Amino acid sequence: MPRVGLNQQTVVREAARLADEVGFQQLTLAALASRLGVALPSLYKHVRGADALAQKLAVLATAELATEMTTAAVGRSGGDALRALADAYRDYALRHPGRYPATQRVPDPADPEHVEAGERAVGAIFAVLRGYGLTGDDAVDATRALRSALHGFVTLEAAGGFGLPRDIDRSYHQLVASMDISFRSWPRTGG
Amino acid sequence: MPRVGLNQQTVVREAARLADEVGFQQLTLAALASRLGVALPSLYKHVRGADALAQKLAVLATAELATEMTTAAVGRSGGDALRALADAYRDYALRHPGRYPATQRVPDPADPEHVEAGERAVGAIFAVLRGYGLTGDDAVDATRALRSALHGFVTLEAAGGFGLPRDIDRSYHQLVASMDISFRSWPRTGG
DNA sequence: CAACGTTGGCTAAGTGGCTTAGCTTTAAGG
DNA sequence: CCTTAAAGCTAAGCCACTTAGCCAACGTTG
Numbered sequence: 001m002p003r004v005g006l007n008q009q010t011v012v013r014e015a016a017r018l019a020d021e022v023g024f025q026q027l028t029l030a031a032l033a034s035r036l037g038v039a040l041p042s043l044y045k046h047v048r049g050a051d052a053l054a055q056k057l058a059v060l061a062t063a064e065l066a067t068e069m070t071t072a073a074v075g076r077s078g079g080d081a082l083r084a085l086a087d088a089y090r091d092y093a094l095r096h097p098g099r100y101p102a103t104q105r106v107p108d109p110a111d112p113e114h115v116e117a118g119e120r121a122v123g124a125i126f127a128v129l130r131g132y133g134l135t136g137d138d139a140v141d142a143t144r145a146l147r148s149a150l151h152g153f154v155t156l157e158a159a160g161g162f163g164l165p166r167d168i169d170r171s172y173h174q175l176v177a178s179m180d181i182s183f184r185s186w187p188r189t190g191g
Numbered sequence: 192m193p194r195v196g197l198n199q200q201t202v203v204r205e206a207a208r209l210a211d212e213v214g215f216q217q218l219t220l221a222a223l224a225s226r227l228g229v230a231l232p233s234l235y236k237h238v239r240g241a242d243a244l245a246q247k248l249a250v251l252a253t254a255e256l257a258t259e260m261t262t263a264a265v266g267r268s269g270g271d272a273l274r275a276l277a278d279a280y281r282d283y284a285l286r287h288p289g290r291y292p293a294t295q296r297v298p299d300p301a302d303p304e305h306v307e308a309g310e311r312a313v314g315a316i317f318a319v320l321r322g323y324g325l326t327g328d329d330a331v332d333a334t335r336a337l338r339s340a341l342h343g344f345v346t347l348e349a350a351g352g353f354g355l356p357r358d359i360d361r362s363y364h365q366l367v368a369s370m371d372i373s374f375r376s377w378p379r380t381g382g
Numbered sequence: 383c384a385a386c387g388t389t390g391g392c393t394a395a396g397t398g399g400c401t402t403a404g405c406t407t408t409a410a411g412g
Numbered sequence: 413c414c415t416t417a418a419a420g421c422t423a424a425g426c427c428a429c430t431t432a433g434c435c436a437a438c439g440t441t442g
Contacts, residue, residue: 003408003419029400041401042420050400106351140357141365144344147352148366152343153335160297161338166331174332174380175339178373187368189361194390194437220429232430233391241429385442392435399428406421412414 004037011036011046012056019057019098027098029053054102059114061099062107065092066120073124077131079180085128086150086176093154100154122147132183142186149179195229202227202237203247210248210289218289220244245293250305252290253298256283257311264315268322270371276319277341277367284345291345313338323374333377340370 014036019027029050033040047053072088073081093100107118122143129142153175155161162168205227210218220241224231238244263279264272284291298309313334320333344366346352353359 006419028398030398038419039421040399041403041422044401045419104347104350104352106354137357137361140355141362142369144347144353144362145340145366145369148343148347149336149340150343151347152339152341155346156295156335156339156342159295161295162335163297164331166328170328170380171332171335174378175336177378178333178336179369181376181378182369182373185372187365187372189365197390219427221427229390230392231428232393232432235430236390383442386440388437388439390435390437393433395430395432397428397430399426401424401426403424404422406419408417408419410415410417412416 006036006038006042006046008046008056011043012053012060015053015057016060016096016099019102020096021098024098024101027057055105055108055111055114057099057102058105058107059111059117061096061102062114062121063117064096064099065089065103066117066124068092069121069124070127073128077128081128081131082180082183083173083176085124086172086179089150090154090157090172093158097158100158104151129183132186134183134186137189138186141189142183145182146179149175195227197227197229197233197237199237199247202234203244203251206244206248207251207287207290210293211287212289215289215292218248246296246299246302246305248290248293249296249298250302250308252287252293253305253308253312255287255290256280256294257308257315259283260312260315261318264319268319272319272322273371273374274367276315277363277370280341281345281348281363284349288349291349295342320374323377325374325377328380329377332380333374336373337370340366 011032015027015032018032018035022031029043030040032053033043036043043053047056068088068091069085072084076084103121107114109115125143125146126139129139129146132142134142153172157168157172162171202223206218206223209223209226213222220234221231223244224234227234234244238247259279259282260276263275267275294312298305300306316334316337317330320330320337323333325333344363348359353362
C-alpha cells in the first residue's frame with residue numbers, strides 16, 4: 001500500500017478547506033480522513049486528536065485573518081483604516097465560514113505560533129485605534145468594543161440571525177460608521 | 192416501578208439548569224436523564240431528540256431574556272433605557288452561561304412560542320431605539336448594531352477572549368456609552 | 383370495582399463520532 | 413542489503429444519539 005505522504009500542514013490545510021465547505025461544527029475526523037484518502041486512525045500520526053486539530057486550525061485561521069486585517073489597514077489611518085479593516089474582517093468571515101469560528105478559540109499559551117497570531121490580530125486593531133489617538137486603557141476598551149461589534153455582527157449574520165429584509169451590507173457599513181463616530185469622541189478615562 | 196412524572200416543561204427546565212452548570216455544549220441527554228432519575232431513552236417520550244431539546248431550550252431562554260430586557264427598560268428612555276437594557280442583557284448572559292448560547296438559535300417558524308419570544312427580544316431593543324428617534328431602516332440598522340455589540344461582547348467575555356487585565360465591567364460600560372453616542376448622532380439614511 | 387387503553391417508563395440494539403493499542407510495510411540511510 | 417523510524421492499517425472500546433418494541437402504571441369508563 002503506497003503512502004499518501006501526509007504531514008501536519010497538509011492535514012490542517014485540508015481541514016480548513018473541508019470546514020469551509022461543510023461548516024466548523026460538521027468538520028469530522030472521519031470526513032477529513034476520507035478526503036485525504038487514509039483511514040481515520042492514521043490522522044493521529046499527524047495530529048493529537050480532534051481537539052488538537054481544532055487548535056491548529058485556529059492558528060491557521062487566526063494568522064490568515066490577522067494578515068488580511070493588517071494588509072487592509074496598512075497605509076491608511078482614521079476612518080479609512082477602520083473601514084478597510086472592518087471590511088477585511090467581514091470578508092474573511094464570509095469567504096471562510098468554517099475557518100472563522102475557529103479563530104474564536106483563545107490562544108494556547110503553549111503554542112508560540114498561536115500566541116503570535118493572536119497578538120498580530122489584536123495588534124492590527126490596536127494600530128487602527130492609535131490613529132484615533134486612543135492609547136492605554138482607552139485603547140483596550142475600544143479594542144474590546146470593536147472586536148465585539150465586528151465579531152457579533154458576522155456571527156449573527158452567519159447564523160441567519162438578521163431576519164428582516166433590510167440589506168445586510170448596508171447595516172454593516174452603518175455599524176462601522178457609528179464606530180468611527182464613537183472612536184472620534186470616545187468617552188475618555190485618561191488611561 | 193413508580194413513575195417519575197415528567198413532562199416536557201420539567202425536562203426543558205432541568206435542561207436549562209444543567210446547561211448553566213456544565214455549559215451548553217456539554218449538555219447531554221445522558222446527563223439530563225440521570226439528573227432526572229430516568230433512563231436516557233425515556234426522554235424521548237417528552238422531547239423529540241437532542242436537537243428539539245436545544246430548540247425548546249432556546250424558546251425558554253429567549254423568552255426569559257426578552258422579559259428581563261423589557262423589564263429593565265420599562266419606564267426609562269434614551270441613554271437610561273439603553274444602559275438598563277444592556278446591563279440586563281449581560282447580567283443574563285453571565286448568570287446563565289448555559290442558557291445564553293441557546294438564545295442564538297434562530298426562531299423556528301413552526302413554533303409560535305419561539306417566534307413570539309424572538310419578537311419580544313428584538314422589540315425590546317427596538318423600543319429603546321425609538322427613544323433616540325430612530326425608526327424605519329435606521330432602526331433596523333441600529334438594532335443590528337446594538338445586538339452585534341452586546342452579543343459580541345458577552346460571547347468574547349464568556350470565551351475568555353479578553354486577555355488583558357483591564358476591568359471588563361468598565362470596558363462594557365464604555366461600549367454602552369459609545370453606543371449611546373452613536374445612537375444620538377446615528378448616520379441617517381432617511382429610512 | 384374491574385377492564386381497558388394510553389402513556390411513561392424500561393431494555394436491547396444500531397449508528398456514528400473519537401481514541402488507543404498494536405501490527406505491517408514503506409522508504410530512507412548506513 | 414539490512415536496519416529502523418515513521419506512516420499507514422485493523423481491531424476494539426468508549427460515549428453520544430436514536431429507534432424499536434415491551435411492560436407496567438394510571439386514568440377513564442362501564
